[in-house]
Each structure stands twice: as C-alpha cells, then as structure tokens.
Amino acid sequence: MSHPADTPSIPLAPEVLRNATLPDGRRADIHLADGQVTALVEQPDKAGRPGRPDTGRGSAVGPGGIDLGGALVLPALVDGHAHLDKTLLGAPWQPHPTSATLREHIANERALRTSVDVPVADRATALANRMVSLGTGHVRSHVDIDPDVRLDALHALVEVREKFRDRLGTQIVAFPQSGVVTAPGVADLLDAALSEGADLIGGLDPAGFDGDVDGQLDIVFGLAERHGAGIDIHLHDGGVTGTRQLRAIAERTAALGLNGTVTVSHAYALGEVEAPELDRTATALATAGVAIMTNGPRRSMPPVLRLRDHGVRVFAGSDNIRDTWWPYGTADMLERATVIGLQGDLMTDEELRYAASMATDEAAAALGLTGYGLAPGCRADLVVIAAGGVPEAVAAHPRRLLVLHGGRVVGPAPENDFPNFPAISVPGGDASAPQEER
Secondary structure (H helix, E strand, O other): OOOOOOOOEOOOOOOEEEEEEOOOOOEEEEEEEOOEEEEEEEOOOOOOOOOOEOOOOOOOOOOOEEEOOOOEEEEOEEEEEEOOOOOOOOOOOOOOOOOOOHHHHHHHHHHHHOOOOOOHHHHHHHHHHHHHHOOEEEEEEEEEOOOOOOOHHHHHHHHHHHHOOOOOEEEEEEEOOOOOOOOOOHHHHHHHHHHOOOOEEEEEOOOOOOOOHHHHHHHHHHHHHHHOOEEEEEEOOOHHHHHHHHHHHHHHHHHOOOOOOEEEEEOHHHHOOOHHHHHHHHHHHHHHOEEEEEOOOOOOOOOHHHHHHHOOOEEEOOEOOOOOOOOOOOOOHHHHHHHHHHHOOOOOHHHHHHHHHOOOHHHHHHOOOOOOOOOOOOEOOEEEEOOOOHHHHHHOOOOEEEEEEOOEEEEOOOOOOOOOOOEOOEOOEOOOOOHHHO
16 A cells, blocks of 8 residues: 555554544543553543543653544454354355255365365465454454364464464364264364364354263363363254253353353354243353353344343354355454344444443453453553444444554554544555455
C-alpha cells in the first residue's frame, strides 16, 4: 500500500492512542509501553474539566502517538472455538458435500482431506492471517487426532502457533473427531498429543458417538488430570440425553476440583429442554464452573441470557470456517457476536454489550488468559474499530482500523472514515487485505 510522501505513517509500537472511545463510553488517551497499557488518561468533559488518569504513569503525548478520532478501542477479540486444521482457505473452492449425520460429515471430511493438495499448515496460516486482520488476538483451535491423521495435523498447528506467536495467541485442543472409545488407539494418541504440543484434551458426544459416556469421560478426565490440562468437549447430543451428559461432566469437574478449566462446546441440548431440566442443568454447570461455548448455530442455541443469569459463563467461537462442515465463515468475531445476538434475541444496548463480551472478556476468562483487558498493567492486545460504541460495533459490521498485539501493530489500517487517522504500513504488504487473498 503506497501513500503520498507527506502522509504520516503509524508507528509500529505506538506510545499513545489519543482520543479513543473506551468500552464504557469514556473518551481517553491510552498510553502504552513495553507491550502493556500503562495509563488511561480521560479527555476533558464538555464543561472543560480535565479527565483523571487512573494511574500516575501517564506521560505527555509524544511523536509516537496516534489520533484515533474517537474510534472505539476494545481488548483483542477472542475466538474461543475454531478448527485451523480443517479450513479450506488458501485452497481452491471446494463444492460443499451433503451429509445427513455426524458420521457422514466425518466420512466426507476424511475423503476430502486426502484430495486437497494444500498442506494443513498453509491453510491454517491463511486463516490465522485473516483472524489477525480482523482483530482476533487469541484463538482456541481444536485439531483432529484420529487413527488416520494421527498427530500430523497437531504438529502442523504447533508450527503455525510458533509462526504467529507475536501476532496471535493460540491454544490447541487434541480433538478426537472419530471418537475415543470406539476408535482403536485414539486414547494413546491423545496422551501423546498432550506431550507433543496440545494444551487441552477434547471429547465428542460420549453417548451419541461413542455410546459409552463413562468410558469416554474416564479417558478424557483421566488424561486431563495426568497432564494438568484443560478440557473442551464437543457435545451435539440433544434433549435430555445431552443434559444428562452435561451434568455428568459437571459432577466430574467438581469432584476433581477443575473449576474454570472445563468447557462444553455447542451444548445444543440446553436449547431443547423444558425449563425445569434447563434450570437444573444450568445450576450444576454454574456450581462446577463449567463454561459453555456457542457459535450461534442454525439449530437450537443455548439460551445465553438465562444461562448468564444462572451464573454460567457463556462465550463465543467461530467454529468451522469454510471447510467440509459448512461453506460459510469469515473469522470475524464481531460478526459472530452479531449472529449470536440475532439467534438469542439480544436487542438492547445492554444485551449487545453482553454479546460483545462473549467474544472478549467472557471468552478470555474461559480460555484462562492472563493480563487480558483494557486497564493499566494489561497486555496491549487491542483492536481499534470504526464505531462509536460497543453496541454499534456488534450491530453495524464495522471495519477494523488497527490491531495491536503486545503493543505492536500487526494489522490493518485501510482508508477510513476518521480523517485524523493516518495511513499504516506493516511488514508484509497491504495490511488492508486478508493475506491469503493477496
């Protein structure tokens, strides 16, 4: 991206983000140093009274500052559930295969992954670049572990995680896509995966796929305890079959003292049962500290507001992005918050803020991220958004103007609606375009 000679360029490690709109609506200068937020200095109010810094470390604005012109600043977006190894981004378009069951989906995926000639690492890199350009600073990615692929995809994602370590924090879940109990050797592969780079252990429909709830959970929780790893289980099983498994997971979580380290992804059953069964299950989840991830599915979605009121942590993930499971997906976590808001009938400003929190604070807490947020002492993982406030950011599909990771600019600054916002040039070319499409 070229610019006239007199157009200022954004420093790659800015010292201050001037004239920012904070998530709570205040206008402030955000001071940065050593990869952290050091001070939030409020702008004078309409009566001319000076704002108050919330730390004494604020300093005068120097030449390394950027005037945001009132753009919204959020802590980096967090994608709590993705599949970097499955995406077909970076490969030629693939017609979407039809399938009626989970097993048919898995069979279709197995067939296609042998015919796509773009390596997993290249496709995962294309998706990771897109995530960064849209303001995602942290992602939890599941990776298939099965008798065919074994640990190959895991090793590819470990490579990508290291490649992106200065731009994108990545957690990897060892995911038994073909089952645990019914797939010979998978338990040993999961054990090895946790020794070779995976951060968490996954599971898949203990009743509906493996047909052995206790058998699968014995293996999953046993490996988690042995390796000191977190747990993230896919649960598509619906109705009371699903809620019984949710309570079984909660019971084991409480018994082992794993509060805050266990997630159930999807949990469609919570959107399919009557109120007494829902409330009973939500109480068990909240008591045990089991979080729920949703991507706002087309079928039943967990009732996010009711779960929140019960004290259950609910957070957002993109899930599949242009792969054999569905042809859609943009990797935009603000768009995902929009989808969840529409599916969950979140309409008020307070509810839109909650939708945003599922892709920021709630997701960060579920992933156990430390130093996350927009306050002095937090990591300077930030995204600047062309919006005047959080509700607008969720509802209006705004552009990302600037992305910082550890205080350094990693993405994009297209031409924008903020006249004081200067042009940007980041290493690697035109930062306004997703890299796999350059």
